[in-house]
Amino acid sequence: MKKIKVAVNGYGVIGKRVADAVVLQDDMELAGVCDVVSDWRIRVAEKKNYPVFAFNNDFKKQMTNSGVNAIGNLDDLIDTADIIIDCTPKKIASKNIEKYKKANIKFIVQGGEKHEITGHSFSAENNYATAIGLESTRVVSCNTTSIIRTLTALKKAGLLRKARGTLLRRATDPWESHLGGIMNTLVPEPEIPSHQGPDAQTVDNELDVITAAVKVPETLSHLHYWNVQLTRKASKEEVIAAFKESTRISMINYADGLSSNNTIKELMLAMGRPYGDMYEVALW
Ligand SMILES: NC(=O)c1ccc[n+]([C@@H]2O[C@H](COP(=O)([O-])OP(=O)(O)OC[C@H]3O[C@@H](n4cnc5c(N)ncnc54)[C@H](O)[C@@H]3O)[C@@H](O)[C@H]2O)c1
Structure with a gap:
């Protein structure tokens, strides 16, 4: 080959x-x-x-x-x-x-580049097939990827009407935290929607999504809170089953002692994941 x-x-x-x-x-x-x-x-x-x-x-x-x-x-x-x-x-x-x-x-x-550069923005679980044969694409940022994965899971189950999210964004990459990053403050982004919602729509323009974002003084990961309106009344089990269909979402249980992003990070390190990375979206 x-x-x-x-x-x-x-x-x-x-x-x-x-x-x-x-x-x-x-x-x-x-x-x-x-x-x-x-x-x-x-x-x-x-x-x-x-x-x-x-x-x-x-x-x-x-x-x-x-x-x-x-x-x-x-x-x-x-x-x-x-x-x-x-x-x-x-x-x-x-x-x-x-x-x-x-x-x-x-x-x-x-994701730091504009969608217009390639005219195609990529997130595997949502639009893999549309990238086949293209000369170029753009892989969306981690925040946008998380939005796409979670909302796509609900969409595929026919459950998603609209979603409104608040994003807590880490201050900087961990390896650069000696150079900068906020401390002892919270910095809301001045614009609503923040760019991540519209960015998710570059992958899937059917998504009815609006985001607001705030920078927080830590470097481990981002954390999102979502209010989602479903298309119909659905049980908790049905919603969880929809998320479980995704191979890139991992359901996290508080009862396992995983109550924060630092415990998740430690788990990834303990599992021997390179750089302590979590490839999936951790969903509580
Ligand atoms: N860091 C993240 O968590 C993250 C997440 C999702 C998407 N992104 C996106 O990924 C892209 C890269 O971000 P990053 O965080 O890896 O940046 P980074 O600064 O960690 O790495 C960029 C690398 O490019 C090198 N570089 C600079 N100028 C160069 C040049 N002219 N030619 C060749 N190499 C050059 C730098 O020395 C550095 O090693 C950006 O578009 C960013 O928005 C970053």
Whole structure:
């Protein structure tokens, strides 16, 4: 079987997870990872034997000077790959798009980029089939993914009329909490709807969803509260059964001692999940 050669541009929070996921697939091969840093962050990629590339020759020189074996630049990486997953920070990917299009390589961007960049926003349980054959797509953010998964489960069961959610958003990524992030305060987003509701509609424009969001002083995860109007009277068991149909939702029971996001995080670490990540939406 010919393996699809996948390139990852931006080896940060998302990129390193994408690269690790690619090497686990039988039908994919990691063509390489590309970044601009020369420190411990890219050394981890080297340690994992991932081919390392630099954004351009200046960054390649910096990597070489730091003892990192950079094989080439982004153009070289594109030349060796069938598809590129851009995991650079918000708004940087949009500048790479012309390069990808010119090279005639399929590409995927992340939730920090605008829907219009690809014209398709992706969440597997909702619209996998609509991505087949496309030249590009955008994987929506973690908050939007959670919204899509939970509301899609209710929609598939014919139960969803409309949903109104309040999102408690973590202040920053844990590894960057020495650099910033709010402390001892709560920061409501000034606009309602916050962007996540409309973003969910880029995946599924049938969803009647409105969100409000507040930034909270912790880094472990986000937490959502939802008020959902159903299409008809349904029992608790029926609603739970609808959520259980999703493989990407995990029902959490208070009685198991899982009463907070730090206990969930500890459970994921205890289970040996890489980075202590929870792949599913934890639903109490
Ligand atoms: N962090 C999250 O929890 C999260 C969740 C969902 C979606 N996203 C989205 O994923 C995308 C990436 O976010 P992240 O959190 O992984 O960012 P990050 O800052 O952790 O990682 C970005 C990486 O790209 C590198 N980079 C910067 N400029 C570059 C360039 N010109 N060429 C190559 N590499 C470059 C950085 O050095 C860094 O290693 C964003 O669109 C973000 O909105 C992030």
